[in-house]
Amino acid sequence: MNIPENLLYSKEHEWLSKTDNVVTIGITDHAQHELGDVVFVDLPDIDQRFSAEEAFCSLESVKAVSDVFTPVTGTVTAVNESLLDAPEKVNEEPYGEGWIIRLRLEDISQLDGLMSPDEYSQYTQEEAT
Amino acid sequence: MGLSKTSLNNIHKKLGGRMIDFTGWEMPVHYGSALREHFAVRETVGLFDVSHMGEIEILGKDAIPMAQKVTCNDIQRLKDGQAQYSALLYPEGTFVDDIVLYRITSEHIFICVNASNKEKDFQWICQHQEGSVEILDRSATYAQLALQGPRSEETLQRLTDVDLSAIHYYWLGHGKINQVESLISRTGYTGENGFEIYIPTAAAPDIWESILDAGTPFDIMPAGLAARNTLRLEMSYPLYGHEIDQTTTPWEANLSWIVKLEKDNFIGKEALEHSQRAGVKRKLVGFEMLDRGIAREHYPVWIRGKQISEVTSGGPAPFLGKYVGLTYLPIQYTELGQPLEIKIRGKLLKAKVVPTPFHKK
Numbered sequence: 001m002n003i004p005e006n007l008l009y010s011k012e013h014e015w016l017s018k019t020d021n022v023v024t025i026g027i028t029d030h031a032q033h034e035l036g037d038v039v040f041v042d043l044p045d046i047d048q049r050f051s052a053e054e055a056f057c058s059l060e061s062v063k064a065v066s067d068v069f070t071p072v073t074g075t076v077t078a079v080n081e082s083l084l085d086a087p088e089k090v091n092e093e094p095y096g097e098g099w100i101i102r103l104r105l106e107d108i109s110q111l112d113g114l115m116s117p118d119e120y121s122q123y124t125q126e127e128a129t
Numbered sequence: 130m131g132l133s134k135t136s137l138n139n140i141h142k143k144l145g146g147r148m149i150d151f152t153g154w155e156m157p158v159h160y161g162s163a164l165r166e167h168f169a170v171r172e173t174v175g176l177f178d179v180s181h182m183g184e185i186e187i188l189g190k191d192a193i194p195m196a197q198k199v200t201c202n203d204i205q206r207l208k209d210g211q212a213q214y215s216a217l218l219y220p221e222g223t224f225v226d227d228i229v230l231y232r233i234t235s236e237h238i239f240i241c242v243n244a245s246n247k248e249k250d251f252q253w254i255c256q257h258q259e260g261s262v263e264i265l266d267r268s269a270t271y272a273q274l275a276l277q278g279p280r281s282e283e284t285l286q287r288l289t290d291v292d293l294s295a296i297h298y299y300w301l302g303h304g305k306i307n308q309v310e311s312l313i314s315r316t317g318y319t320g321e322n323g324f325e326i327y328i329p330t331a332a333a334p335d336i337w338e339s340i341l342d343a344g345t346p347f348d349i350m351p352a353g354l355a356a357r358n359t360l361r362l363e364m365s366y367p368l369y370g371h372e373i374d375q376t377t378t379p380w381e382a383n384l385s386w387i388v389k390l391e392k393d394n395f396i397g398k399e400a401l402e403h404s405q406r407a408g409v410k411r412k413l414v415g416f417e418m419l420d421r422g423i424a425r426e427h428y429p430v431w432i433r434g435k436q437i438s439e440v441t442s443g444g445p446a447p448f449l450g451k452y453v454g455l456t457y458l459p460i461q462y463t464e465l466g467q468p469l470e471i472k473i474r475g476k477l478l479k480a481k482v483v484p485t486p487f488h489k490k
Contacts, residue, residue, distance in 0.1 A: 036147065063354070
């Protein structure tokens with residue numbers, strides 16, 4: 001399972017990468033494996049505001065619809081529109097071209113509740129048992 | 130209560146199968162890529178474990194009259210070794226279940242039923258027992274594999290002396306696969322050429338592995354429930370609990386071809402004659418999304434600003450590169466091209482009624 005060193009992780013299997021007060025959010029390699037082929041991505045609108053633990057996006061696999069939850073409160077500054085035509089990027093490059101949205105953070109301290117790569121690795125192992 | 134497991138459960142997990150609860154059975158939904166599994170079946174060959182399906186046998190000299198009474202299709206037309214798609218109906222003419230029935234001999238009827246309906250079907254048939262017959266639930270005895278796709282025959286022929294080319298569509302052959310006595314039926318739920326194979330439960334793991342080996346030259350893939358569903362959806366085959374149930378009739382579900390009203394009394398006949406005379410009020414139709422979105426089961430279907438029905442099945446049609454679905458519509462809205470809107474996460478997205486099956490061979 002691929003868990004890059006430079007990212008933060010949520011219990012709902014999202015990854016976050018922070019630049020200034022904006023975070024990029026996607027789903028982890030583990031999450032895309034569990035989901036299977038992503039065939040549709042329903043993205044939010046720019047400037048939409050989401051509170052922590054709110055669903056901001058729906059990812060649809062062949063069989064099911066899964067919500068993606070933001071672990072932090074913020075306003076959408078960008079969405080990855082290329083996923084509309086190429087949803088498979090979520091599977092192929094979950095940490096790269098498969099990113100989903102960027103959010104402007106309201107409270108930077110919310111990042112403290114996220115997991116380090118080591119913690120996330122342990123978390124996924126514990127979840128599996 | 131724990132989930133039931135087929136004899137292939139460990140193999141599925143070893144193959145990377147993502148296991149889900151499917152009507153009480155722990156089954157693989159996919160083995161990594163439902164899309165690749167779907168394409169494997171359309172283009173080469175795929176192997177499904179469908180051991181969760183039930184098998185009921187009616188044995189004895191009155192097996193045929195007994196089966197005639199509880200099913201709506203006509204068995205009299207069948208020869209030994211022939212199969213038939215049919216249904217068990219309530220007196221109201223609605224579905225207990227849809228089934229595949231095999232006439233093994235005139236004193237031996239073999240019925241394959243949906244996993245979720247197995248107990249109900251068995252009870253139903255037993256309740257209507259008549260004459261000299263024995264009714265057996267043999268679901269634990271049999272494992273069932275579905276080998277589907279254009280290369281399925283070449284794959285299976287490597288493992289059996291039975292001349293598969295002699296088994297025609299909806300016929301059954303007996304013989305050995307890997308030295309194990311098997312029932313080999315040229316049937317399926319994918320729209321592709323293929324076989325459904327009934328074997329003793331204990332023999333399933335070996336036969337599964339042998340089939341995967343034999344199919345290696347054709348890039349065979351094990352395939353899960355997600356692909357099984359998209360394959361049947363492309364063919365617009367009904368699925369019990371979705372398109373058909375205790376509230377729907379064969380007339381409405383476009384299954385009038387399995388109802389033989391000229392046959393002597395069968396359960397549901399009177400009600401079906403009556404509803405046919407009265408005129409069918411709604412019909413199952415296929416639709417295709419025009420706007421970007423995937424219609425899923427239970428999503429509301431709107432026409433001219435109000436909700437008319439809901440989606441019974443919907444999803445991607447991978448081979449067609451479209452998103453499609455099925456729904457019941459009042460008869461006046463069933464014409465091809467009828468504009469619809471599907472409510473997806475609060476938004477009304479455009480769709481239209483199209484011909485079925487979606488996938489035409």
